[in-house]
Amino acid sequence: MSARWLRVGPDAALVLLTIGGTFAACTIGLAVCAAVGELEGRASDAFAFTALGTLVLSALCLQLARAARRGLAVGPLAGLAAVTLAWIAASAVGGVALLAAGTFTSPLDAFFEATSGFTTTGATLLSEIEAQPDAVLLWRSIMQWLGGVGIVVVVVAIAPVTGPAVQRAFYAETTGITTERLTPRIVDTAKIIAAIYLVLSLAAVVAYALVGLGGFDAVNHAMTSVATGGFSTRDDSMAAFDSLPVELVAIFFMIAGGINFAFYWRAVRRKPVMPQAAEVLAFLAILVAAIAAVTLSVELAGEATLREAAFNVTSIVTSTGYTSADYDGWNQFARVGFLVLFTSGACAASTAGGIKVIRSVLLAKAARQELERPLQPRAVRVLRFGRHAYSEDVRRAVLGFFLVYAMIYVVGSLAMAATGVDPVTAISAASSALNIIGPGLGEIGPETTWEALPGFGRGLAIALMITGRLEVFTVVVLLVAIFGRRP
């Protein structure tokens, strides 16, 4: 890494600060798991020792960061590097805890499960989930919960880290096309987002408890619903409860987690809610249309009902990954429909993955404008959504995002196929990882785990999950800067 691009002093300080904060946040989660392990009498030592390790590492990083030169502007790549490394570090910590608890023996598998957790993908290699210690189940949920709102958001909200440098990391993690500050100070913005998230999560716990889930199940599913993560405490995911009220609560909170957090803030503060409200409406419209189409096809084929279609489509569109039926066994239209819905995603600046509604809408509008251009070449065309006019920079960014996203999708599918799995499995695995969904089709379908994927495929999925969670550009720009030709 050239010193020209990543200035050693302040740049390294930012990276150390972010990673140190990440370890600190993990420490809290691990400590909670150790306490729960102590209650059940299983796996508490593993979590306690891991927590100790992260505590030491956290202190070390923060101390080094404090010693580094501060107050200077950071380079353009420092934020990207800090965020990417923070997510890798978090996943590594998560993996170590799972290894220590004896859940996995292979470090790669443990890393896969933890990455799937933090990125809120929800893909699992565990086939005997219910046999796992409570501490492990809780840790899987906590990983998703922390990753859902964003590790840097959590770090900034709970740790005393401030300064202009932190903004870079903050923006590099935020999803969406424009970065919006809710308050003059970035720390307050992070606190507001975290507060909204916390309120939603607590509401989900109460709601799940009211519809009959036990305390432990309610807490775990609340965390993984709001985070649109998809890990469950049951082998059969949501199908284990076979309860319509539970599924309705899950649908509600998956949608709630898929809504732009800036929308909540603006609505509560009675500020103008455009264009966020327009995105929410488009999101709901897409969801309803998708549910209607899938319901029609499965009802006609006599395979399933509105209830299964609504739950599984919502789970996929919000990039959660819960399952209540084996939709891989449904008709071919529904199967391909699911594969298409993998890419959609929910609103920007939510906990969901995928392309995001705002980008999909702008892409469609941009495409239409390009089609109209030959008819009136001199017309000045403005990309608009929800009464908001977007600049040409946004048009370029959206088109650029889609281009890079599509390339990664294609190359990822090809590489996945090179491991020897069938085409449906290969394409759905790449897409599911890139769009942080969870289950796929074929050999990694809703009724099974990702064990069918060989080691290389699992490694590739890890890379795709982190790339997808950080919305492609953060990771790709970093890689181009490190390995590409210097401009």
Added chain:
Amino acid sequence: MKTIVIGGGEVGVNVARTLSADGHDVTVVEIDPVRCATLQGEIDALVIEGSGGSPRVLEQVDAGSADLLAAVTRNDEANLIAALSARQLGTQITVARVRDPDFFGPDESFARDVLGIDFVIDPDRATASDIADAISLPGAVTVEYFGDGRLAVAEIIVTEASPLLGVELAERERPHPAYIVGLARDGEESLIRPEVVPQVGDHLLVAIPTDHARAAVAHLAGGTREVRGCVIFGGGKIGLRLARILQATRMKVTLLEREATRARYLAEQLPRVTVLHDEGVSREAQEAAHVDEADAFVACAGDDRANLLAALNAKRLGADLCMSIVSREEFTPLIDALAIDASFSPRLITAEAILRFVHTQSVRAIHLLRSGFEVIELEAEEGAQIVGKGIGETQGMLSGCRVGAILRGDDAMIPQKGLEIRPGDRVLMLGVEGALSGVEPFFARSRRRE
């Protein structure tokens, strides 16, 4: 009335000249000494060299005892300062010309209530709204509304397709209620006589109930149809405002702007307007904008020559209604020769708006029409001389003016045989300039009977 006009440009001169001709004392303050010398010979007014915002100058012209101060320089801030200072010194009525909409936003209540300026005139907005009125009523050059919008008084130009050609007005067909009050031929305004035969190019002043305005004007002017597509050339302040007014209707609006950044700004501001980044004058550019299919073409760029050229080209391409902004007085005589349907001068519109405002403040609510006629709205009181008279009888009583329409309850009625004026009617009197000053006593309660 003692009047001070700040700024001796075209607006100032027009205001000063008219007020001076009406017999008011006018003082003009002008900052440019060369312009001062020219003004001295042009208008019957006291010309003082200096800045209108200067306390020294305001004292010199005795602003404290003035009835009216109109600040109409081209500088918004100077106008505001002059108007504010004058108000503090004790001037009765203040008027300011302010172009930048950021000062007041959409309504002028801030100017009136907070700053104490009685009338703020934005030339661009006034011009844009005049053009929009003309477009919304094709065939009419100008249109103004009375009686809470129930009655339209329109000025129309007789075209070759008009059914009025070669027919005495008394004999004309009357498919729509409309009353032709006045005629302007070769710049001479007169009241209509029944035996008049309209010619091509005559301007007619017509009173029409608003509900029938579109159909009646289309019939009288001949061959006009509703404007469905409009091309605007030039996206300056006037172009932007005009497009904004028109995009609220169902009209298809195309706006031509040659400067890229401005075009982008316009496109952002006007979601329902097609903004083209093009020079707009040449035949190629206008064809690309489908000017040939447009019902109306409005040239409102900053340059008169470009406007005239663009409008001429558009006319040749086949745009039905071609209008142009012509800012400089020198070009105005050319318009009739150039086959352009209507021209608008922001400065004249500003001057007229100010004069009309001054009239309503001082001269018993007489309203000047742009066509050169005057209008006054009077209520017929119980026992007044006019009450009970038929329309024919009123013509004998009142010289130089006519009953244009009667507003009774919710109805707007056009003069016709058998219609009598009843107590409580609101009567719209129309006349040539200066003829309405003696009309008021006919509507007031007769003193002899009391």
